[in-house]
Amino acid sequence: MKKNLKYFGLILLGMMMLSQINIVQPETPQKPATSKTIPLFSRFHTLSIHVRDTITQDSIFHFLADKLKLPVYYYPVRAGKRKYAGVYAGNLVLEPCGPYSNFTYASNDFRAIFFGLTFEPFKSISLSAMGLAERKVQYIEGDDYIYLKDSMLCGDNITISFMDRGQEKIKDYRKMDSLRFDMTTNTENELGIEYVKEIWIGYKDSANLQKWKEIIIPSLLINNEIWRKDDSLNFYFIKSNIKEAQSITFKVRSLEKAKQYLLKNNLFGRSIEHKIELDRTQAFGLLIYLTEED
Numbered sequence: 001m002k003k004n005l006k007y008f009g010l011i012l013l014g015m016m017m018l019s020q021i022n023i024v025q026p027e028t029p030q031k032p033a034t035s036k037t038i039p040l041f042s043r044f045h046t047l048s049i050h051v052r053d054t055i056t057q058d059s060i061f062h063f064l065a066d067k068l069k070l071p072v073y074y075y076p077v078r079a080g081k082r083k084y085a086g087v088y089a090g091n092l093v094l095e096p097c098g099p100y101s102n103f104t105y106a107s108n109d110f111r112a113i114f115f116g117l118t119f120e121p122f123k124s125i126s127l128s129a130m131g132l133a134e135r136k137v138q139y140i141e142g143d144d145y146i147y148l149k150d151s152m153l154c155g156d157n158i159t160i161s162f163m164d165r166g167q168e169k170i171k172d173y174r175k176m177d178s179l180r181f182d183m184t185t186n187t188e189n190e191l192g193i194e195y196v197k198e199i200w201i202g203y204k205d206s207a208n209l210q211k212w213k214e215i216i217i218p219s220l221l222i223n224n225e226i227w228r229k230d231d232s233l234n235f236y237f238i239k240s241n242i243k244e245a246q247s248i249t250f251k252v253r254s255l256e257k258a259k260q261y262l263l264k265n266n267l268f269g270r271s272i273e274h275k276i277e278l279d280r281t282q283a284f285g286l287l288i289y290l291t292e293e294d
Contacts, residue, residue: 048116090195114245192253202240247287
């Protein structure tokens, strides 16, 4: 067993955590295996959009579904004074929700802001919790969720959480596959959104950025700014006055066709290099870009 641990320490450490096997590891001072080598995240699932009021929530849902032609992931529901809805954007869910009277924002001068990042855990909630504890990240854990409470990462205009859908996970994947198929085969969709290519994250200071570097291990922050989450999605980290989810960039089939659609529907803002920025007034203050670059 000691020989196996020596050569397969990382793999067996994860297995032992999950099965709760109580085995004492031999000392390996040269390169100890810790939870920091275990990924915390698997799939990025949802980017939530906080709204000022339920009227705005309803308007943004229709903006995403009717104007941007994103398929409905789930229809609006009400929970107390809040409303929730979701659309599928090709590789993640956009969820306009709120209002949240119990949140303290960096600024209350908004109609809607990108706010919550929800990931699926690497293998399980308990394993991700162990990794967070090893990284000294503060969190609240439940049976199927983790909410980060670490002020070095969250606060201002951003939250980070993990959700495990358990038995519903396979059903959820099938639903997303079906919605993605509808998006890619709908040739009448002039805007032609395929997926979310970029999410920009504003970091406040070097300590904030360093904490991000720690939680994405074993991934690396390329050029100190890019986290390639998967083949389609990049997180870009840029210096900001506050911690925030700043903007998203959609990949479209044709930027020229998308531009004509935006002009026709009074959604065009401006062209920036190889991107188009949507009119922020029409987008309820959200910063949204389009590009045709992979």
